[in-house]
Amino acid sequence: MPAERTSSGDPTRTLQLLWRDSSSESRRGPRRGLSIDAVVEAATAIADAEGLDAVTMRRVAKDLGVVPMTLYTYVPGKAELLDLMLDSAYARMHRTDTAGQPWRQRVTAIAEENRALFERHPWATAVCTVRPPLGPGQMSKYEHELSALDGLGLSDVEMDDCLTHLLTFVQACARAAADSRAAQQDSALNDQQWWELNAPLLARVLDEKAYPTAVRVGAAAGAAHNSAHDPAHAYSFGLQRVLDALAALIDRGADTETSTSAQRHDAIRP
Structure with missing residues (x-):
């Protein structure tokens, strides 16, 4: 069985985050100049280098230089973060123009x-x-x-x-x-x-x-x-x-x- 699966978090919150719906922005706690994209990039870098097991909210916060509670003002948890990571990877994929080809x-x-x-x-x-x-x-x-x-x-x-x-x-x-x-x-x-x-x-x-x-x-x-x-x-x-x-x-x-x-x-x- 896979260790991780997508869409295992709060579906409403996840969709708001994926589509950057302004209503998804939490007002709790300090901001310290971060963004959802910065959190996703940091988590992806960890996963690329060390595997998905190494991605924890605490580890991502450490790499970003913030306390873990700050991270939760952007992403509720790892389940939602995984969806954001994968969707970001999809968005950055190369799209080959094959129009007119067999x-x-x-x-x-x-x-x-x-x-x-x-x-x-x-x-x-x-x-x-x-x-x-x-x-x-x-x-x-x-x-x-x-x-x-x-x-x-x-x-x-x-x-x-x-x-x-x-x-x-x-x-x-x-x-x-x-x-x-x-x-x-x-x-x-x-x-x-x-x-x-x-x-x-x-x-x-x-x-x-x-x-x-x-x-x-x-x-x-x-x-x-x-x-x-x-x-x-x-x-x-x-x-x-x-x-x-x-x-x-x-x-x-x-x-x-x-x-x-x-x-x-x-x-x-x-």
Whole structure:
């Protein structure tokens, strides 16, 4: 289960903060010249460097040079702060102009933009967004991404489904890549070094007769990727399969539209 999820705080207060509604400004306590944006930037910097667990109201206050109670005059707590951090990250994402390009290139650009987001903010890979922070960054991101699927004969629900499927894949790959980097950092060994170190033991305990397919395929994959898992290859291979799956749905819709048009034409033919 994810350690953190969006929209877990006070929904009214969170939306007011996300949209910078003036009624969300608290009048309690000293201001000392801070702003919500400054709080979000400080929290994001901590998360980028040390992970989301390091982000506490006390730690953010310390980095900003204020007492913790001052911070609460801007943000009620970490739940609301997480929504602000993620929405800010969404707002700052690069938006590729793919107008006029084939749909595969448009969808690939969306995948790459989200992959870059997770590389820039690895903590975001572990955040559950089934209840997304409906702030300006989120809505701008959603509008931009849907444009890659618009005009392809998909229903509105299918467009949302396709985008969800794509982004779920990208987030899963990004999380696996982050886990791989963490494993290398913790062990001080890259994957190839780890396997070479453990190869003698594996050679003794793995019975090729008992697991012939697993040993054969595992050896081939390991030789190809210098590891049991290559995050970059998994992303590249998986993205093509996602695109192929979307193509089947899009082509089916195009065939249906063509058939419907032909039937209409036949119906009005004299």
